[in-house]
Amino acid sequence: MTSRLGYMGRKLGGWIPPALSQILAHGLGRPAAVFFHGVEPVTLDPHLQVNHHEVPVFRAIMAALKRNFDVLPLAELDDVLAHPERHRRTVFLMSDDGYANTLSVAQPILEEMGLPWTLFVSTRHIDTRDRNPIFLARLFFHYMPAGRYAIPHLPAVDLEDAAREAMTHAGIACLTALDMGRANEAVAAMVAALTGAGLAPLIEQFSSESFLTWPQVRELHRRGVEIGAHAHWHWPLNAAQTVEQLREQACRPRQRVEAEIGPCRYFAYPFGNTGDVSGAAWRAVRDAGYEAAFTTVSGTPEVEQNRFLLPRYGIGPDETHLASLIPLLSAGNRRLTRWQKELAA
Numbered sequence: 001m002t003s004r005l006g007y008m009g010r011k012l013g014g015w016i017p018p019a020l021s022q023i024l025a026h027g028l029g030r031p032a033a034v035f036f037h038g039v040e041p042v043t044l045d046p047h048l049q050v051n052h053h054e055v056p057v058f059r060a061i062m063a064a065l066k067r068n069f070d071v072l073p074l075a076e077l078d079d080v081l082a083h084p085e086r087h088r089r090t091v092f093l094m095s096d097d098g099y100a101n102t103l104s105v106a107q108p109i110l111e112e113m114g115l116p117w118t119l120f121v122s123t124r125h126i127d128t129r130d131r132n133p134i135f136l137a138r139l140f141f142h143y144m145p146a147g148r149y150a151i152p153h154l155p156a157v158d159l160e161d162a163a164r165e166a167m168t169h170a171g172i173a174c175l176t177a178l179d180m181g182r183a184n185e186a187v188a189a190m191v192a193a194l195t196g197a198g199l200a201p202l203i204e205q206f207s208s209e210s211f212l213t214w215p216q217v218r219e220l221h222r223r224g225v226e227i228g229a230h231a232h233w234h235w236p237l238n239a240a241q242t243v244e245q246l247r248e249q250a251c252r253p254r255q256r257v258e259a260e261i262g263p264c265r266y267f268a269y270p271f272g273n274t275g276d277v278s279g280a281a282w283r284a285v286r287d288a289g290y291e292a293a294f295t296t297v298s299g300t301p302e303v304e305q306n307r308f309l310l311p312r313y314g315i316g317p318d319e320t321h322l323a324s325l326i327p328l329l330s331a332g333n334r335r336l337t338r339w340q341k342e343l344a345a
């Protein structure tokens with residue numbers, strides 16, 4: 001999800017000449033955190049593969065990061081927050097979800113460039129290889145034949161041949177307003193409908209959506225990648241979730257990473273925008289024992305902020321102006337701080 005600030009920043013980033021953005025970065029720059037999801041050689045269907053950069057674009061973005069910033073390991077977070085004036089060009093690089101292509105495609109590129117990064121895994125998907133529920137919903141709304149479908153906990157779904165993307169948006173909005181228990185039932189019904197329609201091979205075709213196995217996560221960790229948690233099931237930790245569900249989403253992934261890999265110090269909220277994280281959610285994350293947690297709200301991490309609601313910027317699919325945009329991210333801090341205060345109340 002792209003925030004309004006992200007959109008404006010992208011426009012501005014394109015407008016600001018590179019030389020000026022360098023001056024901005026030196027004078028006003030603040031440490032920043034940015035993230036991607038996966039990287040694929042080619043995109044077969046942009047409606048479905050919304051989480052992946054194509055290799056040449058990814059290479060260009062990462063080269064720009066390397067040229068213009070100091071990309072540091074997340075273990076430096078405390079020092080960076082304590083001394084932002086020494087870290088005007090510091091960027092933390094992260095990847096969310098745990099797609100298999102982060103090992104096969106992204107890691108060789110990042111290793112070649114010497115860029116450290118953190119991977120946030122949704123542990124139920126590593127345990128079961130079940131696809132991301134939002135991908136399954138996209139598959140349902142885009143690929144099921146036209147007709148009326150009864151999906152538990154959702155209004156009757158009338159799929160027509162036209163306007164599938166609009167229906168997908170509306171359907172996903174209804175779905176993510178459900179608690180995990182009901183959402184699981186709704187997604188299971190979509191998968192059953194897909195399987196019944198003979199569309200199961202599509203799930204295979206879009207191998208970009210397959211998750212890492214634990215031995216693969218271990219391999220990334222062995223190569224220096226910090227492993228953090230991105231909830232157990234890839235679902236928003238929003239106000240629809242019960243306290244019990246939030247506790248499970250916060251505690252279980254830490255236990256799984258610690259059992260399989262080693263210390264799990266950081267958390268990133270799935271979806272992670274203002275509507276996707278509740279006051280009870282960040283408290284559950286704090287109480288689970290993490291050192292810090294990242295949202296997807298725009299801004300720059302600052303020492304006086306709630307360290308369980310730190311800002312982060314999602315790298316857009318064709319983010320050619322990222323280097324000009326990063327120095328502008330601190331413009332989001334007022335809105336971010338206001339939101340943090342609302343959630344603290």
Ligand SMILES: [Zn+2]
Nearest residue numbers: 096097270271
């Ligand atoms: Zn995610």
